[in-house]
Amino acid sequence: MRYEAPETIETAVTLLAGEKGLAHVLAGGTDLIVQMRTGRIEPDLVVDLKRISGMREIAEENGGYRIGAAVSGAEMGEHAGLKALWPGVVEAAELIGSTQIQGRATMVGNLCNASPAADAVPALVAAGATVRVAGPEGERDVAAHEIPTGPGETSLKKGELVASVYLPARPARAADAYLRFIPRTEMDIAVVGAGVYLALDEDGVCSDARVALGAVAPTILRVEEAAQALIGSKLDDEALDRLAAAASAAAQPIDDKRGTRDFRIKVAGVLARRAAAKALERARANS
Amino acid sequence: MAHVKLWESLREATGGQTELEVEARTVKQLLDRLAEDYPDLQPAIDKGLSVSIDGEMHRKAGFQKIPEGAEVVIFPRMAGG
């Protein structure tokens, strides 16, 4: 295996595009190195992004934030502006692993690892995040949810890498939240995750909403019916019940070592509801 | 004379008896005598046993003295964590 730590995106792309064998991008490494050590993957080339300028930066852009691919969860948690704007995304990123993992793990890595249980992704999807993909053909911006296409599969083409995530400006009276269920308090992979974004009009009626669920399908689910259950409502119990029912109905989980199908279906509704309540509280505080 | 209690699994080997009076001054004498009287006990004895003499636990207790009138309880070899 070769290890390269280029200083420009162009070099990184050239290296990735030129590798005949298996090439992987190294950002935080908390998934990649585990997979290497357990023998699940045997890359011929690893390209470390952390020495490329901008990769470790959080920059304000048009009222939102652009987050470099190598920014760790801990760095996001320490960024007051980002935390105030998209607390749900930050809390999702901060849920990934321990303090030690937080020092390394990145949101882009979480996205590109394409685990159905990724914590950051439902939050990114709920927040309406886009990512900037760099590749041999140049750069393109795509919606975050278009990156993972199945467990461990992404839409990235050979030579492409995700250089940054963009979290847009947030309207007034809007907020996001992310909750996940794990058996312990820390250190587990989500058994179910729920990200909710909602916006209120001046009368406190929900004018916009996005709901995304993790670990209940091969990819992160965007549940339009759940969002519709909120829109037009004042997020009363009845609306939240409809949201929970829609979330549970949309879930298509499997039985595995982390949870049963029935459990995930039920808890998807419970978490969607609780996340919506949390987002609502924040949205009201943002008015 | 020792009052001997065998664990219940050995019942079949002794024809239903699990409480016996045995004349023995050491554990080895006791086990030898039991094996003599009940040859079917031999495999269990060979496997290794733990012995309690008046409530004191012994492992590998072959030549341990048995006081007169002692309560001797025999059970399988034990292991701990």
Next chain:
Amino acid sequence: MPLDEKPDATKRAFDVVGTRPLRPDGIDKVTGRAMFGADAFASGMLTGRVLRSPHAHARIRSIDTSKAEALAGVKAIVTAADFEDRDDDLRDVLVNCMARDKALYDGHAVAAVAATTPAVAKQALKLIEVDYEVLPHVIDVEDAMTDDAPILHDNIARDGKPSNIASTCEFGHGDPDKGFAEAEVVVERTFRTEATHQGYIEPHACLASVGPDGHGELWCCTQGNFMVRNTCAQLLGMDFSKLRVTASEIGGGFGGKTTVFLEPVALALSRKANRPVKMTMSREEVFRASGPTASSAIRVKVGLARDGRITAAEAELKYQGGAFPGSPVEMGAMAAFSCYDLENVKTFGYDVVANRPKQAAYRAPGAPMAAFAVESVIEELAEAIGMDPIDLRLKNAAKEGTKSSYGPTYKRIGLVETLEAAKAHPHYSAPLGPNQGRGVACGFWFNFGGETCVSLNVGKDGTVGLSLGTPDIGGSRASMCQIAAEELGIDYDQVYAIVADTAALGFNDVTEGSRVTFSSGLATIEAAREAIKKLCQRAAIMWDIPAEAVIWEDGHARPSGSNAGDFEPLSLKEIAAHSAETGGPIAGHHEINAAGAGPSFATHIVDAEVDPETGACWVTRYTVVQDAGKAIHPSYVEGQFQGGAVQGIGWALNEEYIYGDDGTLQNAGFLDYRIPVASDLPMIDTVIVEVPNPGHPYGVRGVGETSIVPPMAAIANAVSAAAGVRMTSLPMSPPRLLQAIDNSRKQAAE
């Protein structure tokens, strides 16, 4: 005090025993200097790696190592063919270390390689070709007991037919049928527990070196270096005296390091390569191929008179202990009702084999599952007759003179004292919040003695070195230093203890069964007393008076009798300084097969909170009350209480071996084998009860194992109270708990 007189532990005042000094190995352990199993290096060292079966059950038709042997850097490969087969009681150990004709579980070792680098070793494993014939497998204990179950061993038979039931056992006394006829309330339930792992943080590791002269050196993390020596020497056909085994610092064991896995393989590789070989298990290997504990199915039936007296109790226990006979069902069956004074009691156990790694001891092996079942039923009976659960236990508690359910009549024991202390504890009467419940449970462990040997060497500067043969797994060197200082009458910091290698000391049984503070403590006391005799003799020589005229008091030799007052007392240091002139070095030594270990009983109180919408469950308050007999170093006694309780919390709530349909382990890592993390837990409150063990001069009982016996039952009782539904299967993981809550609500609605 005359040397031969054993002091009455209840009256003795201690100077050092019972205090909390810093441990002798402490500085090394907080600075990173301490040498654990994987921390040793040797000149020319090779890396050893094991090839493991990917199948739960498969016949090994052939193993072709030729391609691997041809790889540059590969120095030796061993398979079962490199170990002579045997027919004694070590055969299972041998076959577990290296599969012979069949792979019996996912992860079973089938070959091993020693190579110049880890990368070469890894590559070599891929080049070894094993031709497997995959066989049907069985994982669950009750499935394995059925008539049409796949059979693991042709030589295990029951009623003339091949069987996976390796043996049965029965304990008890009285007539349960008669007792149940007298009962006014009877509860009968079946409980299930999943296999769990000790979860020590240090993976197995060793460094073996066998020279062309046949002499071997082995460094390894083990609970018993003498056991490792005897076992490996026999498996490799070496003389005991030609294999020196040094116990490294050990990073946790809990029973899991009381046998061998890598050690014989490393020695065989080293012998073949004629170079040192270091082997370490990955965490995945630890889960797949070391020794987790049994899974179980246990039916318990207890009958009660209205006044709370237990009239009869019986239990049927089925334990699978992995691919070889030897599950801890016998100890489970013996321990099940050990807390109670019963007229009619019977337990029946089945030792079952299944396609899983061969179980190893795990802290009070066999007892926690049995206590989970029995103490759950006791709690339910208390509810049924409206009696306080501690009062019910007090009414039936075993005490001195009780004929135990496993046979012996108890000497002085402290169960009642722990129950009374629990009842009086503020925790027991504290208010509970919404969705919270409280549970209590009792537990017991036999505690062992066993073969033990200690040397105590007095240095010329007056400091004392203590050589112990029982690897220190939780601070025992500190306790032994305290005991030696206590006996000698010197300061704690004048004593330093080490764990000696097998060439330096006589045989010692493994550190297990909560035996070390008791047995090594006994031997240390006696070794110190022997040294004191010699110190007195040397003082007599220095004073030129008869040795009988010297007594030892407060760390000094003093003239007594007619010579009293004639000479200034001599300190240990002063006598030691002149040892060369009075007859040479001064040492004390003692070897025993210790008996007289006293059982330790405990009562635990737990509060749990349940989220009824998700099945999430937290322990919110925990109190351990346990009889230590005498706490030598109270901090490490508390540590044992707390550690056992938290392992029990893991076992109760989230830890389990999860197998796929193909019989392979699905969660061989700390990510999905979910041991408790710091944020899962409250502080673990402890109460040390001291009811002296009459079999020890200080009253010491073992404490390490009892602490894991009550937790699962206590937690199940708390969770059941909080959730409003009786939980009978472990772990009570959120999916299981949520399903139980939903089912009970559905039933209530119907």
Next chain:
Amino acid sequence: MSQIHVSTTINGDAVEYLCDAEESLLDVLRDRLRLTGSKEGCGTGDCGACSVMLDGRLVCSCLVLGAEADGRTVDTVEGMAKGDDLHPLQRKFLEHAALQCGICTPGFLVAAKDLLERNPDPSEEEVRYWLAGNLCRCTGYDKIVRAVLDTAAETKGA
């Protein structure tokens, strides 16, 4: 396959080494530099026994490539005591009997030191969550948490 040359700073000392591309920083520390205070309990970032500081950030050294340390600073448990002077946490761990077997201790110490440097007065809950990535199987965490809280209290009082 040629090895990678790395120049780095470990516990304040300039260090150079050669490593393979696949090798973790933990492998390098232990097997090449013989700094065996950092332990491998899992190799997958789940136990924290290999915790070190990398450019002032707490990480699992098993999930860092040795090659990544080039030009960076690494701090391990071996660098915590200053000569004979134990770090207050090391002292408190001993006083509170916060270790039994001691295999997890280096990782806990490195992690707890980072916590107290960022948050000198943490609550019990903050200590527990910060240390959730450090597994201990012996102590039930009670005495570890107390040792950390007591270190904070003592430092504050000093």
